Amino acid sequence: MGTKNNQSSQNDIFSDIIEIFGIIFYETIKVLALLLTLFVNWAIKKIFKRDNHEPIELKDLKSKKCTKKPDAFGWQVKASKDFKEEDYDSTRHTMIVGPTGYGKTNLMTLLQDKVIRQKHPVVFFDPKASMETIEMFTNICENAARKVYYFNDFLDNKYPFNPLLDGNVDQIADRIVNACEWSDSYYKSVSISALKESIFYLKSRGEIVTLKKIVDLFSKREDKDKIQGLYTQLESACNSEFSPLINDESSNQMSFSRLRKENLWFLLRRKTG
Numbered sequence: 001m002g003t004k005n006n007q008s009s010q011n012d013i014f015s016d017i018i019e020i021f022g023i024i025f026y027e028t029i030k031v032l033a034l035l036l037t038l039f040v041n042w043a044i045k046k047i048f049k050r051d052n053h054e055p056i057e058l059k060d061l062k063s064k065k066c067t068k069k070p071d072a073f074g075w076q077v078k079a080s081k082d083f084k085e086e087d088y089d090s091t092r093h094t095m096i097v098g099p100t101g102y103g104k105t106n107l108m109t110l111l112q113d114k115v116i117r118q119k120h121p122v123v124f125f126d127p128k129a130s131m132e133t134i135e136m137f138t139n140i141c142e143n144a145a146r147k148v149y150y151f152n153d154f155l156d157n158k159y160p161f162n163p164l165l166d167g168n169v170d171q172i173a174d175r176i177v178n179a180c181e182w183s184d185s186y187y188k189s190v191s192i193s194a195l196k197e198s199i200f201y202l203k204s205r206g207e208i209v210t211l212k213k214i215v216d217l218f219s220k221r222e223d224k225d226k227i228q229g230l231y232t233q234l235e236s237a238c239n240s241e242f243s244p245l246i247n248d249e250s251s252n253q254m255s256f257s258r259l260r261k262e263n264l265w266f267l268l269r270r271k272t273g
């Protein structure tokens with residue numbers, strides 16, 4: 001009897017030990033499977049991240065890496081590789097941000113140089129351009145044998161540009177509406193219909209639509225007080241230092257469609273200070 005009891009308790013101990021090993025083995029496999037999944041995910045990310053457009057995070061900006069290649073624009077922190085000319089996609093929007101002295105202007109000049117050499121049409125808006133920036137842009141264009149047209153209030157070689165030259169009545173009205181500030185939707189719709197009426201009137205008489213002509217028509221309207229807000233905004237744009245350039249009716253005036261068709265260059269600048 002005693003021997004039988006001993007044997008059965010030994011069996012119990014063995015089966016307990018086997019069960020414990022079974023559990024340990026099972027849990028170990030689970031941990032290994034988890035580690036394997038993490039590794040595979042990491043490896044996939046590492047392999048494919050070269051082609052994606054992952055957003056840059058704050059931790060990426062701590063990277064001290066920079067390119068050693070003289071022909072590269074810089075270092076891509078997400079893709080861990082040089083940022084070369086061919087990596088720049090000019091069909092997407094690009095924002096260059098950084099503190100003063102970090103090379104924003106320099107990078108912009110390099111990107112301009114690239115697209116100008118590729119014969120793409122470029123419109124360069126710079127509300128605070130220095131003479132240095134203008135000269136730099138001009139030099140890039142000259143080196144690539146491209147002609148530059150300047151729209152500004154202070155250089156001698158300025159060129160007329162009528163933003164209202166192209167398009168039908170709705171397109172021209174939309175352009176003005178989008179450039180203005182609106183506070184009230186009723187007032188906005190009344191102003192839009194007055195605007196379209198004036199543009200239609202000018203077009204039906206075969207006249208070139210200019211801001212000055214619209215302002216003149218507005219000034220004669222009996223319902224002028226209902227469109228006072230728009231009238232004031234258009235009048236102040238019309239009386240700006242750009243008035244002779246935007247209201248010019250000569251045959252060589254520039255427009256958005258001519259700009260695209262003729263592959264031309266423009267430098268826009270407002271006088272500052």
Ligand SMILES: Nc1ncnc2c1ncn2[C@@H]1O[C@H](COP(=O)(O)OP(=O)(O)O)[C@@H](O)[C@H]1O
Nearest residue numbers: 073074098099100101102103104105106107108
């Ligand atoms: N990639 C670069 N490598 C070395 N120096 C540069 C680089 N980019 C700009 N710099 C230098 O850094 C200074 C500031 O550049 P800049 O483009 O004017 O900066 P930001 O427009 O951001 O104020 C300039 O002296 C410029 O020559």
Ligand SMILES: [Mg+2]
Nearest residue numbers: 101104105106
């Ligand atoms: Mg700068």
